[in-house]
Amino acid sequence: MTDGVQLLRLLRTLLAAPDGLAAALGADGLVLTVGQGGNRSFPGTVYDVALSSGLIGWSGSMLQARPEARAYLRRAMAEREEESFATQHRQEVRGEVEIGGERQAVIRNLLESPLGHLRRLKDRTGAPFLPQEAVDAGDRLAADFERGQLQPSITSTWEPRLATRSAGQGGGKQDLSDSAMMARDRLWRAVDAIGPELAGVALDVCCFYKGLEQVERERGWPSRSAKLMLRTALLALARHYAPPPANPRRHQWGAQDYRPAIDR
Structure with missing residues (x-):
């Protein structure tokens, strides 16, 4: 007891x-x-x-x-x-991450979004600080991270890998299942879409479950800056997952003897 x-x-x-x-x-x-x-x-x-x-x-x-x-x-x-x-509404998994050259144990709840506490934040107008499409994009990134079985072997320093990895190149074991390999491929394409400047904060928060203050401390960022960087990263990620429709060609109709004006 x-x-x-x-x-x-x-x-x-x-x-x-x-x-x-x-x-x-x-x-x-x-x-x-x-x-x-x-x-x-x-x-x-x-x-x-x-x-x-x-x-x-x-x-x-x-x-x-x-x-x-x-x-x-x-x-x-x-x-x-x-x-x-x-506790009845948790699905916890245990794993390890490498932070500062040291392996650290982590416990994650797969049934809880890593952005759960951030979705409650409001901006100055009272609107949600993170739009729903940004939250959905972050959850999708985390789901592919889990399905790709990346947790045991990925370190917290992603930017050097992003700079040296060729397009479409995955990482990790060769004997992964097809679904895991597909999840990794989706994740790497999403990371490429976000860009190396912003991918790190999205991965830290959505995949490694780090708090914003920890991200700022580890990266030497000013206080409250990680929140803005994360929002920018997730909006870019949302555009990757659901690209906006292309502008359709606009037609202008005129009378039978209509001739468009031509600038000389």
Whole structure:
């Protein structure tokens, strides 16, 4: 049982006894006397956290829950219920990425868009900061990244690869399935369409699940600049996935003896 669970258990026990409970501290932690000779034990670290946080206090030899404990317990239980609900709606995968020459473990939720928190942002006019077509494009890029099985072998430094890779060239294992190879090909074409100046931020956020502040820190960008760069990249990506229709040839009709004017 974790210390967090033990802390909630301690608070529930004390809140059930408004006058407090007889308690004793020992080498093994805190022992509360409950009912007729019954005892409940808690780790000393849990007692220290509860006491230092002002959730419990002594009244003579009796240990009591302070008024703040009830609000803390209610809030903690609500968060645990929310976390339990979110866990039921996750599809997590574990992998590794190479950052700064070191392999780091990552956990990603395939059922949650990496742009989920950004789609809630508004611009100065109150319109969504990221248009829906930009969000859809980012999700499509992330889906091809997953289908292409690129996570284990791709580093966070993409720009040198973009500058040296020839058009249509993929990367990685030769024994990939056809669907994985097709996903890689789609991803590389999308990266080419975005361009090397903007592809990095799109890949960092959509495929590596990096936050904007982390992107700015790693790339030495000014504060709040990654948000604008990402928006520009995703709009370019959206145009790649759904090019605008070409302007149709315009015809002008005239009377039977109409002759167009010719500039001399």
